[in-house]
Amino acid sequence: MTDWDLRKLRVLRALSELGTVRATAEALCMTPSAVSQQLSSLAQEVGTPLLESQGRGVRPTEAARVLLRHTDTVLAQLERAEAELEGFTRGEAGDVRVGAFATAIPQLVVPALNTLAGERPGLSTRVHQADAAEVYELLAAGEIDIGLSLAAQAPAGSDGRYDRSELLADPLDVALPAGHSWARSEQAPRLADLSAQGWIYGASGPWREITLAACAQAGFVPEQAHVASDWRAILDMVAAGMGLALVPRLAAAGHTPGVVLREPAGDRPRRHVIAVVRAGAGEHPRLVAALDALRRTAVGLDEENVQFS
Structure with missing residues (x-):
């Protein structure tokens, strides 16, 4: 397969339009000898003459016109590629x-x-x-x-x-069973007020660390009553009175029957x-x-x- 040189194809395209080596050289800011060398090299690569004399100038051979037809397609596709790549450069395209x-x-x-x-x-x-x-x-x-x-x-x-x-600093609310005394209180509990309660949180990962850090800041280590990391499961266990949990506000969208969410007084823990x-x-x-x-x-x-x- 021929290793096509786009510069040589552009020279051929310009000469087919301008008709003389000198005019092509001037248009492309090249010397006439450089134009001739490019065209001669291209003819050797394709294995057939690309130019024939016409008066004082030259014109493309039949083979050259076939090559130019495909060149126009290639150059147009490259223009489209450049336009599309500009979208990537500007952040307007890509994944x-x-x-x-x-x-x-x-x-x-x-x-x-x-x-x-x-x-x-x-x-x-x-x-x-x-x-x-x-x-x-x-x-x-x-x-x-x-x-x-x-x-x-x-x-x-x-x-x-x-x-x-x-x-985002996502606030953490305390999930309490609806029948819990602090759920019915007009006053919001501090986390320290709940230190003797059983808590529900995961066995590992960032959420366990966040729960432990929030409770540590309030001055206690939470007793883990149950291990769970799925919010639906955690809230269902809270509703059943099986323990308390810290619940991020992003996770608490929608009402869970039997669960009351209270923002801890004073502590304002966040994840x-x-x-x-x-x-x-x-x-x-x-x-x-x-x-x-x-x-x-x-x-x-x-x-x-x-x-x-």
Whole structure:
């Protein structure tokens, strides 16, 4: 297969339009000898003459006209490719893959990606539900571009592998059985008031760390009555009087019969929703656009949480 040189094809195209080597040289800012060398080399590559004399000038041979017809198709396709690549350069085209834990998807990820679709219709998005700890593995494997994770505290310091930034400080409410004395009280409980109660939380992962950190800040270590990480299961167990739980506001959308949510007095515990990208990747225009949409959506949720409080 011939290794085509687009510069030589462009020279042939110009000569077919202008009719002389000199005019072609002037139009392409080349010397006449350079034009002749390019055309001679192209003829050797295709194995057939490409020019024939016509008066004081030259004209394309029949073989050259076939080649030019295909050249026009190739050059037009390359123009379209350049136009499409400009969309990638400006962040208006490409793929954005977001990995997120379940409770972040309905209120944060979905609205943000809907906003992004309206602003950058050329971007294609894909959501990958994953545990908060798992998004780091997915990022390292190149399976997602942006990960949403959780932390007990806002990011501090640097990690050479990832760039992290806080999107949202999600308030934690106490889930109480409807018949609990603090559920019926006009006064909101402090977490310390509930230190003797049994608590329901996961066996490992960020959510266990967040629960332990919130209780530690209130001055006690929670007694784990049951181990669970699914919010539906946790709230059902609370409704059945099997224990208490700290529930993030993003996870508590909708009413659960038999459960009362109270914001702890004084303590105001939070879990921090973190956006994570591979180090340096956040400078890609498409990821800049997606992160901006996530941050704007998070600001709206922050404002709603203030009103709820």
